[in-house]
Structure formats: C-alpha cells, structure tokens
Amino acid sequence: MDQTRRREKLDHLFHPRSLALIGATRSVTKWGFIVLARIINDGYAGEIYPVNPKEKSILGLPAYASVLDIPEPVDLAVITTPAPAVPEVMEQCGRKGVPAAVVITSGFSETGVEGAALEQRVSEIARAHGIVMVGPNSMGIYSAAAQLTCLMAPVMPRPGHVACIAQSGNVGTHFLFRGYLRGLGFRKFVSSGNEGGLDFVDYLDYFGADPEITSIIAYLEGLDPGNRFLEVAKRVTREKPIVVLKGGRSAAGAQAAASHTGALAGSTGLYTGLFRQTGVIQAETNKEVVELARALETQSLPQGRRVGILTRGGGWGVITADACVEAGLTLTELAPETIARLDRLLPPFWSRGNPVDLVAVLSSQVYLDCLRILLADPGVDAVLALGANVEAQADNIMQALGRIEKVPAEEMERMKAKSRKEGQAFVDGIVGLIQTGGKPILMAGRWTASREWDTRLQMLAEPEEAARVLAKMVDYAEYLRR
Amino acid sequence: MDQTRRREKLDHLFHPRSLALIGATRSVTKWGFIVLARIINDGYAGEIYPVNPKEKSILGLPAYASVLDIPEPVDLAVITTPAPAVPEVMEQCGRKGVPAAVVITSGFSETGVEGAALEQRVSEIARAHGIVMVGPNSMGIYSAAAQLTCLMAPVMPRPGHVACIAQSGNVGTHFLFRGYLRGLGFRKFVSSGNEGGLDFVDYLDYFGADPEITSIIAYLEGLDPGNRFLEVAKRVTREKPIVVLKGGRSAAGAQAAASHTGALAGSTGLYTGLFRQTGVIQAETNKEVVELARALETQSLPQGRRVGILTRGGGWGVITADACVEAGLTLTELAPETIARLDRLLPPFWSRGNPVDLVAVLSSQVYLDCLRILLADPGVDAVLALGANVEAQADNIMQALGRIEKVPAEEMERMKAKSRKEGQAFVDGIVGLIQTGGKPILMAGRWTASREWDTRLQMLAEPEEAARVLAKMVDYAEYLRR
Structure with a gap:
C-alpha cells in the first residue's frame, strides 16, 4: 500500500462513519461489553453495529450474527472475539469491504510461537483485503473529531x-x-x-x-x-x-x-x-x-538556554539554580537596567542578581511586575518562576486565623472572596505574559488555591522537573535553528 | 559551651516548660500574632507569656512590658521584635536567665554588612549569657513532645x-x-x-x-x-x-x-x-x-541491590527495569523454583522472568501471592511492585458501567462495598509483608482508591522515583556493612 492510500485508509480508522463491534456481549466484565459501552456512552455519533451470533440486541442496539449481515457499509471493525476466531472474522471483514480494523483481542505473538503464527495469518488476511489493522493486542484508539472513545x-x-x-x-x-x-x-x-x-x-x-x-x-x-x-x-x-x-x-x-x-x-x-x-x-x-x-x-520556544529565576524563598532559588545547571541550562547575568528596574520594586536587601529573590514581598502585583521585568531582559531566554501561589498561602493563613475564632465569619468570607479575586487576576496576568511575552515561563511550586489555576499555569510540583522540561524545549529549538 | 552543656540547653529549646513571645501583637498580619496564635492554637501546654509594652493582654493572655516583668522562670524566648531592638531584648533575656531563644526577626546578615554587624552583637550577647540561640532569620521550631508549633x-x-x-x-x-x-x-x-x-x-x-x-x-x-x-x-x-x-x-x-x-x-x-x-x-x-x-x-534495609519487579503491564515493566538500571540497581534472575511457583498462579504465557508481568490477572489475591513468592526468592533483595491499585481500577470500571444505567443502583453499591473491603484486605496484606518480610517493598502506580491507602503503602507516582529511593537505601545499607 503506498503512503497516500494508507493515509486515506487511516482516515476510515479515525473518522469512521460507522463501526461494527465484533465480539459484542452483554457480559459486563468482558471487553466486548466494556469497549462497546464506552463507545456509546462517550458520544460516538456514527452508526454502531454490535456483532454477536447469539444475541438479538445489545445495549439497546440490534445485533448481527456476522459483519456480513450488516445491511450498510462498515468503515471500522473493532474486534474483541477470542483469538482463534479472529482470522475468520478478518476474512469476513475483507469480504464486506471494511477498510480498517482494531484488533483488541490478545493471545497472539505476545504469548509465544503459536500466537505468532496466528498473528501472521490475521495480518496476511488483512493485507490481502487492503484492510489497515491496529493491533492485535491493542488497548484501542481515540479520535476527538469522531468523538470515538474506543478504549479498554x-x-x-x-x-x-x-x-x-x-x-x-x-x-x-x-x-x-x-x-x-x-x-x-x-x-x-x-x-x-x-x-x-x-x-x-x-x-x-x-x-x-x-x-x-x-x-x-x-x-x-x-x-x-x-x-x-x-x-x-x-x-x-x-x-x-x-x-x-x-x-x-x-x-x-x-x-x-x-x-x-x-x-x-x-x-x-x-x-x-x-x-x-x-x-x-x-x-x-x-x-x-x-x-x-x-x-x-x-509556550513559545526559547531562543537560547539562559534562564532567569524568580523565587520567593532563598532556598528554593538555590535548588532551582542547581536544577537548571544540572539540566544543561545556564543562569543569565541580569542587565544593569533590569537590576535598576527591580530595585524600584523590591526591598533594598534583595539579592540584586539571578535568582531574583522577592524576599518577603507577598503582593501578587509586585510578583507580576518583576516577572515582566525579568522577561524583558535581553539576556533572558526563559523564566522559571517559583512560589506563584500567594493566594493559596493567603487562604491558609486565613484558615489558621479562623481556627483561633478571633476573626468574625463575615470578615473571613470577605477576605477570602478578595483573595480569590486577586488570585484570578494574578493567574490571568501570568497566562497573558505566557501568551504575549514570546518567551517561555515555566512555573514550579507547591500548589495554587485551585486545580484549574494549576492547570492554566502548568504549575509543576518540583523545580527540578520544570528545569528538565525547559532544557528539552531548548534542545528542540536549537535543532530547528540548525 | 561543651557538648553536654549545649545538649542540656537544647532541651530547654525543644522541651520548654514556659515561653515568652517577645514582640507579640494583636495585629493579625504580623508574625508576632501569627506565631503566637499557632503556638496557642496547636496545643502547647506550657506557660505562654506575650511580651509587648503597649498591650495589657493578647489573645486572652496577660501581656508583659518586658521579659524581666514576667514573675515566673522562662525556658524559651521567641523573638519577633524589629531587628534594631533585638540586642536589647537578648540582653534582657540574659538578665532574666532564659536558657534558649528563637530569633524569628529578619534583617541581619542576610541583608548586608550592617545587618551582619547587628547579628554579631546579638550572637555575642547570647553567648555571654550562655543562651543557645536559633536564628536570627529563622522560620521557627517544632517539637512533638512539647506540642510546640512555633512556626511562621x-x-x-x-x-x-x-x-x-x-x-x-x-x-x-x-x-x-x-x-x-x-x-x-x-x-x-x-x-x-x-x-x-x-x-x-x-x-x-x-x-x-x-x-x-x-x-x-x-x-x-x-x-x-x-x-x-x-x-x-x-x-x-x-x-x-x-x-x-x-x-x-x-x-x-x-x-x-x-x-x-x-x-x-x-x-x-x-x-x-x-x-x-x-x-x-x-x-x-x-x-x-x-x-x-x-x-x-x-522498611527493612536491603541486603543487596538485586531487584524483583512485579508489574501489571509489560510497558511499565520495561520502564521500571530501565529506571532500576539507571539508578544503579540490578535485575535479579529468578530462581527456577520461583518461576515454577509463579507458573502455578499465572497464565501459561506470562513473561517467565523478571519483571514478573501479571499479564491480565486482576485478582488481588494472586497479586499478593506473587509478591510473597518474589520476596521469598533468595536472589531478590527488594521488590518494586507496580499496579497495586486493583480496587481503584475496579471502582473506575464500575463508574463507567454506572453511567450506562444498565446496572441497578443496589447492585452497584454491593459491588462497591465488596471492592472496598477487598481493597482494605489487599493493603493490609502488603503492609503485613512490608513489616514481616525483612526486605523492602517499594510501590509505584497511579493511585489507589484512597489517600489513606496510598499513604500506608507509600505509593509513589513514578517507578523512576521508587527506583532512586531504593538505590539510596542500598547505598546506605552497604555503607553500614563496610
């Protein structure tokens, strides 16, 4: 099969207008039930034909004795019958003119010599009929466009x-x-x-x-x-x-x-x-x-491997600097202009170098401003930003205060709502910088106040992980520039 | 101060019968409030003396103008006053005969030359009075025996x-x-x-x-x-x-x-x-x-670096084998006796080697039995066990089934309770093997059905992490045997 032809056939696999589940069953612990149930349940919109010679209907759909009995064309055959039956099933698919098949059944080459022989027979039948075949011993496929969740x-x-x-x-x-x-x-x-x-x-x-x-x-x-x-x-x-x-x-x-x-x-x-x-x-x-x-x-691809680190704790800055170097990145020396701009925002005793330690500054506005300044430094190709979880910390402090029963409940609610709103603005601000800054911003920290925020920020738990991810992005970007 | 004397003084630090919070305040955003509140709230049973010349009482406790005004002996001084005031405060602690101090206040050597000079003065005063001092610029201490959570x-x-x-x-x-x-x-x-x-x-x-x-x-x-x-x-x-x-x-x-x-x-x-x-x-x-x-x-310390891997998926076995080798461990060759014993439990096409792939076997009893057999192999110094999350998987399958609305609710509840009970027995079984097997069992996997189970099993998310932890235990054990 040439490349173009194969790609066309693969379109039937991932964008089928109809599919037959061969080996469909009412037995809830079997793959022939579980996979069929998932396909129906997760919203596949094409025609679904359960195939089982012993049943009239399965999960509310009419069942067919074989794929050959299906009156309409079938784009995709999903096969869960026992291994010895698969050659015959594949042969029928060929005669039916099915262009694509997913063989979920196991018990083929992964089990030894006999299984390998059986697999070869199945492969040959598929090839002879021009069927593109996934598997055998596959756990299935997924296609967003077809809303097809054909997975075990x-x-x-x-x-x-x-x-x-x-x-x-x-x-x-x-x-x-x-x-x-x-x-x-x-x-x-x-x-x-x-x-x-x-x-x-x-x-x-x-x-x-x-x-x-x-x-x-x-x-x-x-x-x-x-x-x-x-x-x-x-x-x-x-x-x-x-x-x-x-x-x-x-x-x-x-x-x-x-x-x-x-x-x-x-x-x-x-x-x-x-x-x-x-x-x-x-x-x-x-x-x-x-x-x-x-x-x-x-994220944008980095233009080089020079990292700027933003941290809220000296120790984390040290750990992150080590992690960057060990991942193959370098720490940039900040431009005098950058230091001067940060001087205007931070207490006089800030580190005045990279990592930029915000010391005890808790304001999320200052955090964002420092991030923006760091990004603007021409020597910075990417920023690794830590401790961007102000609002989570605020929540925790408030919780601790709450336990002391000194803060009235309404006041607590008001503070929480305010902190929540500030948190949302903060996350939006960082996401904005990611989208428009032209340089990657990798985040690491303990947690934010919500999983949704973590997700939007791609917050990683460990700075070591963020450094390794960034280093691999740099390698890829360098490859592309070669 | 000699070693014995220093240790005695440190007992005052971690087991104080009384403490003074010098710099205590009613202002809820200041450390002098937050730290005091935590000490009270988290259950410290000794006497607590807030010190603040401007207050009569703080958080329901009588306040004192200075540590010298406290009528009873003070074992520990926790200091949160501004940095310039700390030398005087320390001097007063010395005169009071306080044996131990935690200086939470920052603004000392971490801020530059002036701060360093101030720190030296404070240290000298403490030393002159025989006070053991934590900090300055400390985030606090904790002592379980004293129920003392003196933390920012x-x-x-x-x-x-x-x-x-x-x-x-x-x-x-x-x-x-x-x-x-x-x-x-x-x-x-x-x-x-x-x-x-x-x-x-x-x-x-x-x-x-x-x-x-x-x-x-x-x-x-x-x-x-x-x-x-x-x-x-x-x-x-x-x-x-x-x-x-x-x-x-x-x-x-x-x-x-x-x-x-x-x-x-x-x-x-x-x-x-x-x-x-x-x-x-x-x-x-x-x-x-x-x-x-x-x-x-x-866990027990491993007697050597030969690992047995138990897995429920071939791919995970491969990943874990790589991770072990890269961490400096070796994969043991299973004894013929071990293979024979596993043969009796597993399908004929199991890997018959290390990693032991349970193939599609879902029973937690078989899992435990295989783990026991693997532990008993004289060539196995430690086991890395994956996929021990059967009950979580069962829960998920049931959830998926539940969405199809074919399984009656009572039946679903019955199945869930059964799966929960089996899960509990499974976790107990593994913990039992950890406690009595004499060899470490490191677990890695996606999740179990409960955080409590994860914690009891010390389930790690990644096999790579488990392999590195195990390798360092081996190194330590080897050091001790030298």
Whole structure:
C-alpha cells in the first residue's frame, strides 16, 4: 500500500462513519461489553453495529450474527472475539469491504510461537483485503473529531490537538489520564499493540500530515528493521514536535521489552542517536512526556538556554539554580537596567542578581511586575518562576486565623472572596505574559488555591522537573535553528 | 559551651516548660500574632507569656512590658521584635536567665554588612549569657513532645520520629507539609536561619543523641569552616540515617546560596566526598528527601541491590527495569523454583522472568501471592511492585458501567462495598509483608482508591522515583556493612 492510500485508509480508522463491534456481549466484565459501552456512552455519533451470533440486541442496539449481515457499509471493525476466531472474522471483514480494523483481542505473538503464527495469518488476511489493522493486542484508539472513545481503560481523554502513539496500552492510557488532569488535550490516540498490521512509523507519518495535530507524544519500545523512522521523523519534527519515551534503554529493560512486545529494543546509543538526528525530544520519564507536550502546546520556544529565576524563598532559588545547571541550562547575568528596574520594586536587601529573590514581598502585583521585568531582559531566554501561589498561602493563613475564632465569619468570607479575586487576576496576568511575552515561563511550586489555576499555569510540583522540561524545549529549538 | 552543656540547653529549646513571645501583637498580619496564635492554637501546654509594652493582654493572655516583668522562670524566648531592638531584648533575656531563644526577626546578615554587624552583637550577647540561640532569620521550631508549633508557615506537622534541620525555612516547612501528606511524622524541627548562634552540626549532634529520633533529614547550603560535621555525622549515621538535600551543588547554585544564607557552599566534590565518607544519604530533590525518610522509617534495609519487579503491564515493566538500571540497581534472575511457583498462579504465557508481568490477572489475591513468592526468592533483595491499585481500577470500571444505567443502583453499591473491603484486605496484606518480610517493598502506580491507602503503602507516582529511593537505601545499607 503506498503512503497516500494508507493515509486515506487511516482516515476510515479515525473518522469512521460507522463501526461494527465484533465480539459484542452483554457480559459486563468482558471487553466486548466494556469497549462497546464506552463507545456509546462517550458520544460516538456514527452508526454502531454490535456483532454477536447469539444475541438479538445489545445495549439497546440490534445485533448481527456476522459483519456480513450488516445491511450498510462498515468503515471500522473493532474486534474483541477470542483469538482463534479472529482470522475468520478478518476474512469476513475483507469480504464486506471494511477498510480498517482494531484488533483488541490478545493471545497472539505476545504469548509465544503459536500466537505468532496466528498473528501472521490475521495480518496476511488483512493485507490481502487492503484492510489497515491496529493491533492485535491493542488497548484501542481515540479520535476527538469522531468523538470515538474506543478504549479498554476507564479513562476519558480531554479533546485537544496532541496525538499519541503507544507501544504499551497501559502507558498510553496513562498519558491520556495524566493529560486529562494536566489540561493536555488529545486529537488522536492509538495503542499500537503487536503491530501486526500498521506500525509505529505509519502512525507517525499519518499524524505528521494531520493539520489538526500540533504535537505528537509516544511510548516506543522498538522499531522493525528497515523502517522509515529516520525519514518520517525528520520531516515531521520540522512541522511539530515529537516527544518520545523510549522503553528498553538498559539491557534489562530491552530484555523486558523483548518479552513484552517482542521489540528489538536496540542499544541505547542507537535510538538516542536516531532521536538526535531527527530532532525527536527524548523524555526521561512518563510524567515528563505529558509536561513537555503541555509546555510545547502553550509556550513559545526559547531562543537560547539562559534562564532567569524568580523565587520567593532563598532556598528554593538555590535548588532551582542547581536544577537548571544540572539540566544543561545556564543562569543569565541580569542587565544593569533590569537590576535598576527591580530595585524600584523590591526591598533594598534583595539579592540584586539571578535568582531574583522577592524576599518577603507577598503582593501578587509586585510578583507580576518583576516577572515582566525579568522577561524583558535581553539576556533572558526563559523564566522559571517559583512560589506563584500567594493566594493559596493567603487562604491558609486565613484558615489558621479562623481556627483561633478571633476573626468574625463575615470578615473571613470577605477576605477570602478578595483573595480569590486577586488570585484570578494574578493567574490571568501570568497566562497573558505566557501568551504575549514570546518567551517561555515555566512555573514550579507547591500548589495554587485551585486545580484549574494549576492547570492554566502548568504549575509543576518540583523545580527540578520544570528545569528538565525547559532544557528539552531548548534542545528542540536549537535543532530547528540548525 | 561543651557538648553536654549545649545538649542540656537544647532541651530547654525543644522541651520548654514556659515561653515568652517577645514582640507579640494583636495585629493579625504580623508574625508576632501569627506565631503566637499557632503556638496557642496547636496545643502547647506550657506557660505562654506575650511580651509587648503597649498591650495589657493578647489573645486572652496577660501581656508583659518586658521579659524581666514576667514573675515566673522562662525556658524559651521567641523573638519577633524589629531587628534594631533585638540586642536589647537578648540582653534582657540574659538578665532574666532564659536558657534558649528563637530569633524569628529578619534583617541581619542576610541583608548586608550592617545587618551582619547587628547579628554579631546579638550572637555575642547570647553567648555571654550562655543562651543557645536559633536564628536570627529563622522560620521557627517544632517539637512533638512539647506540642510546640512555633512556626511562621501555616503547616501542621504530623507527630512522629523524624528530625529536620533546614537552612531554608521555606524548604524546611515544605518538608513538613509534604511529610504531612505522605504520612511522615516529625519529632523535632528547626529552621536554622542565619546560624548566628547554634549551627547545623549542633542540631545534628543533638538530634543524633535523642533516642526518640529515628532518622534525620536536612536541607544544607553550607557549613562553617572548622565545623565537626565529619566526626558527628560519622557517629550519627551508625545509629540512624541522615538524608541531606545539598543546595548549591552547581556554581550558580552556590552563588545563590552565598546571597541567601551567606553560606560557603563549597565545591560539589567536597560535599559529595564528605557525605560518602560519613554515610550521609544525599537526595537529589526535595521530594526524594521525604520519600527516602518515609521508606527508611517503615522498611527493612536491603541486603543487596538485586531487584524483583512485579508489574501489571509489560510497558511499565520495561520502564521500571530501565529506571532500576539507571539508578544503579540490578535485575535479579529468578530462581527456577520461583518461576515454577509463579507458573502455578499465572497464565501459561506470562513473561517467565523478571519483571514478573501479571499479564491480565486482576485478582488481588494472586497479586499478593506473587509478591510473597518474589520476596521469598533468595536472589531478590527488594521488590518494586507496580499496579497495586486493583480496587481503584475496579471502582473506575464500575463508574463507567454506572453511567450506562444498565446496572441497578443496589447492585452497584454491593459491588462497591465488596471492592472496598477487598481493597482494605489487599493493603493490609502488603503492609503485613512490608513489616514481616525483612526486605523492602517499594510501590509505584497511579493511585489507589484512597489517600489513606496510598499513604500506608507509600505509593509513589513514578517507578523512576521508587527506583532512586531504593538505590539510596542500598547505598546506605552497604555503607553500614563496610
């Protein structure tokens, strides 16, 4: 199948007008029920045809004995029947003219030699009929545009513009879950399973060409020999960032990967070299994948690696300076003009250098002003801002006061409402600077008064994490400038 | 002051029968109010004497014009008056015979040359009168036995057996806050401030000798020349672990530290060498400090670095294997006996190696049995267990089912209660293995169904974090065996 043709077929996969759930069941603990229920429940608007020879109807929809009995065309077959039945099912899909299939059923190459033979049969049938196939042993797909949540795991993706390719369903759905909590929205998702049909690079190529996708994240264990990763990734990273968590970096990890997906995980050096050549951003942890994607979605790319640090506590400034240096960033020396401007706002004994320690100043207006001044310094490529949780702190102080029963309740409510309003203005102010400042602002701190604020600010718990995210953004920006 | 005498005086600091809050005020935004309110509110049982020449009473307690006007003996003076007044206040404390003081007031050496001169005067007065002094520029102290929460920050420490020394009040109180969330209890806490009187090593010595303290955590920026760290730390680590986060590891961080506490942060190599020689565990992040302390409080020390991994998803096994190797651990090869025992519990296509992938098995009983088998393998020094959140997953699946409105409400409630009960038994089972297995079990995963369970299991979000914590426990255990 050539590239254009494959992309067209993949459109049927992610934008199906109709789908058949082959292996649908009324048994609530089986995937044939859970996946079907999720598809219905999460709002898929196309036609849904449950297929089960023993049932008349399932979850209120008429059931069909086989895909061949469905009177209308079927764009997508989702297969959950037991493994031995899958070749026959795939054959029927071929005869029906179904262009795309997701095989959720497990018990194929991941279980040994017999399973591998069965998988090969299924793959050959799909190929012979020109069916693009996800899996087998996939945990499903997601498509925001189609409102299609064809997933085993009970996770509700947040719609957005990131695509995800996962060579582990558990890790991939974890990305979706974490993204949900952190305000990262997804356009398309695929758990690629054993990759008996479509493989990692096919998805990369397809997501790369999709104008609605602004970045791609992936969990990768291994690539087949002779794949087109180098060529495809090189092209895609020019358009949008690719963030990869590589499983099997160590020998022990590679051995575990061989047993998991049968992937030839290759040596660390091989993949790291491949990523470096293609501008792919390699994340170190699964958490970092999501945080990086979030930062790349919302922030400007830094023009260099010189960081300005804003802190509310000397110790945190020290920790953050260490974290920046250890991540490969540098601390900028502030311009005399910047110091002079900050002098006008801060107590005479402020650090007068970078990190900028606000000392005991609690006003969120001063915080914003200092942030603006720091951003304006020509030597600052990015700001790492700590302790932007004034209102949360105010809330806590008030709570502590409240316990003493000296402050009247109405007064307390008034103070709380005021602090809440100031907090909202503060968050809006920072988000405004992120959107218009042309330089990234990474935040780290304990918490704000609301999860919504945390999400809008992409507040990270640890300065070390923020420094690593920033450093990888710098690396990518440098790659693009080369 | 000799060591024995200093320790006696420190007892007055952390176990005062009475205290004077010098600088007490009715003004709710000032530290003289906030700190006093916290001391009263959090249950300190000794006598409290507010000192303020302009007030008759504060927060319902009679106020005194000066410490000299208090008719009874005063064990501890907590000072929040403006900096220029502190020398006089300290002089009066000396005349009153107060043995210990906490100077919360800032505006001393951290602000420049003038402040440094003022600090020296205060220190000299304290020394002349034999007063042990915390600070100046301290954020306060905490003592569980005295129920004394003499802290600026609105954080409520959890009582327990860890001591904390912080050369940054913000970082130190963050340890308390994080400890509260993670089930880590504290015996004594000190924010050492500018260390004009007592210094880091004095506290280390004192906490080292305290039989109620089982481990010590610290944020350290620098030590004075000629300090006794080497001798004291060497002695203390034989009795209890010391976990240190060193601020100022990089040149930029050291410069920031110099501006923060004036500490001579020294070169990275110097401190790392010092820690290695003395068996001090160096944490890499502030989060790791608390997680390490928690693990050291509750877990056995590992006898070696060979890890067994238990996972519920192949991808997570790969990620964890990588994380272990990168943290300096090794993956054990399972004994044939162990594989044979696991064979009896798991589907025929399980990985039959380490990581032990439970494949699709969801039963918590099987999970516990596999964990027990893995722990019993003579080649396993520690287990890293993932995906122990069955009941949370069951809850989620039920929620998803519930939305479809096919499952009757009573049936749903019954299923939930059952899942809850199974969850409780599961957590009890794991905690039992932790307590009696003689080997550490580190857990990582998304979440359990309750924060209480997370806390009891010390569930870490990321396998990478669990691997690093375990590796540092191994290093400490190896040091002790040397």
